[in-house]
Each structure stands twice: as structure tokens, then as C-alpha cells.
Amino acid sequence: KQEVTQIPAALSVPEGENLVLNCSFTDSAIYNLQWFRQDPGKGLTSLLLIQSSQREQTSGRLNASLDKSSGRSTLYIAASQPGDSATYLCAVNTSGSRLTFGEGTQLTVNP
Amino acid sequence: NAGVTQTPKFRILKIGQSMTLQCTQDMNHNYMYWYRQDPGMGLKLIYYSVGAGITDKGEVPNGYNVSRSTTEDFPLRLELAAPSQTSVYFCASSYGTGDGYTFGSGTRLTVV
Numbered sequence: 123k124q125e126v127t128q129i130p131a132a133l134s135v136p137e138g139e140n141l142v143l144n145c146s147f148t149d150s151a152i153y154n155l156q157w158f159r160q161d162p163g164k165g166l167t168s169l170l171l172i173q174s175s176q177r178e179q180t181s182g183r184l185n186a187s188l189d190k191s192s193g194r195s196t197l198y199i200a201a202s203q204p205g206d207s208a209t210y211l212c213a214v215n216t217s218g219s220r221l222t223f224g225e226g227t228q229l230t231v232n233p
Numbered sequence: 234n235a236g237v238t239q240t241p242k243f244r245i246l247k248i249g250q251s252m253t254l255q256c257t258q259d260m261n262h263n264y265m266y267w268y269r270q271d272p273g274m275g276l277k278l279i280y281y282s283v284g285a286g287i288t289d290k291g292e293v294p295n296g297y298n299v300s301r302s303t304t305e306d307f308p309l310r311l312e313l314a315a316p317s318q319t320s321v322y323f324c325a326s327s328y329g330t331g332d333g334y335t336f337g338s339g340t341r342l343t344v345v
Contacts, residue, residue, distance in 0.1 A: 126275070153331040165323060165338040173331065211275065218330035219264060219283055220291065223275035 124149045124216045128224035135202055136232050143197040143227045145212030150190045153215040157186050157197050160209045160226070169210075170197070202231045235259050239324050239337035246314040246344045254309040254340050256324030264327045265307040266291075266334070267299065269320040276323065282307055314344045 125148045154173045158166040170179045170186040178187040185198040209228045213221040240255045268276040278291030282301040298310040324337040
């Protein structure tokens with residue numbers, strides 16, 4: 123059974139810092155990995171999707187990497203802003219038809 | 234392009250009542266899913282469907298039922314609501330195996 127762990131559970135940083143969120147998974151036979159953002163009381167917004175054959179994906183200030191063999195992914199946020207404050211969820215697609223989610227990292231960026 | 238639409242956004246049920254959470258998508262996605270999210274937790278899969286007429290159980294299906302009569306719609310039925318079903322429910326869809334997911338905005342359900 124796939125298990126997904128996100129560390130840290132919460133992170134508070136001053137504005138402008140570069141930061142890294144971590145995601146680890148137990149079964150390396152994955153189709154892809156997806157990072158989501160969730161604002162309080164809201165739905166999930168897809169940030170980046172990395173296929174199993176890819177090593178990284180970039181969108182603006184966000185960069186996600188994938189190391190399938192070690193069961194790890196990182197989400198790098200450059201030059202953080204208060205508007206980046208949210209919960210970030212990592213989800214792994216193992217079976218091809220369902221995602222397994224981590225419990226998320228709650229990020230606070232202080233002005 | 235509306236994406237994935239869920240209704241209602243909020244609902245309060247009494248113990249033992251039943252209701253249907255509606256989900257529709259306009260992206261012609263084959264796969265649809267229902268997840269629940271409890272406070273401070275990740276999302277747990279309730280049911281999913283890989284196409285019209287096909288549904289399957291996820292991790293936490295007890296107390297729920299689904300149907301998929303069309304590609305667009307995937308309603309979730311709660312029979313005999315219990316306090317343990319108090320949660321936020323998310324519907325999602327994807328085109329196929331290995332594709333990214335699109336989520337709805339959620340339904341916040343309280344059972345009292």
C-alpha cells in the first residue's frame with residue numbers, strides 16, 4: 123500500500139526566503155506525482171504534475187523535482203511572498219486511476 | 234470552462250437523514266473521483282469511476298454509494314448520515330491513466 127509523508131507539517135518563513143517542501147513515498151512504481159495548493163476553506167489547485175519519466179517541472183517561482191528510486195519529491199518556492207501562504211499537498215498516482223495524498227505542509231509567509 | 238462543479242457548498246444533516254452530493258464536469262474526462270478530507274488530514278478516496286457505468290470502491294466507501302450514468306455526472310449518495318461523515322467532500326476528474334487531476338471546490342457537510 124502506498125504511503126505518502128510530507129515534512130515539515132508546518133513552516134513559517136519571512137517574506138523573500140527560498141524554501142523547500144518535502145514529500146516521500148513508499149512505493150516507487152508510480153505513474154506521476156502532483157503538487158497541489160489548498161487555501162483555507164477552499165478546494166485544491168494543481169500546481170505541478172511530474173510524470174514518472176521526468177525529473178523536474180517548473181512553473182514561475184515553483185520548481186518540483188522527482189527522484190523515483192529514492193521515493194522523494196521536493197517543491198522549491200523561490201522568493202516567497204505572503205500570497206504563497208497556504209497548505210501544500212503532495213499526491214502520488216500509483217495505480218493509474220487514483221491518488222494517494224500526504225497530509226500536507228502548512229506554509230505561512232510573514233511580511 | 235467551468236471545470237468540476239460541486240453542489241451544494243454547505244449542508245447540515247441530522248443523524249439518519251440521507252442526501253446526494255452532486256458533481257459534474259465539462260472537460261470530457263473519463264475518470265471521476267470522490268474524496269473526503271477531515272480536519273488536518275490528507276484526502277481519502279471514497280469511490281471512483283473510470284467511465285460511464287463503471288464504479289469502484291476506494292479506501293473509505295462504507296456509508297456511501299455512487300452511480301455514473303453519464304460521462305459528466307458522478308453523484309455521491311449518503312444513506313443514514315452519521316456524525317463520522319462530517320467532513321469536506323471533494324469531487325475530482327482526470328482524462329485518463331496518468332493524467333493530472335482537476336478538483337471541485339468542495340462540499341462542507343456537518344451531521345448533527
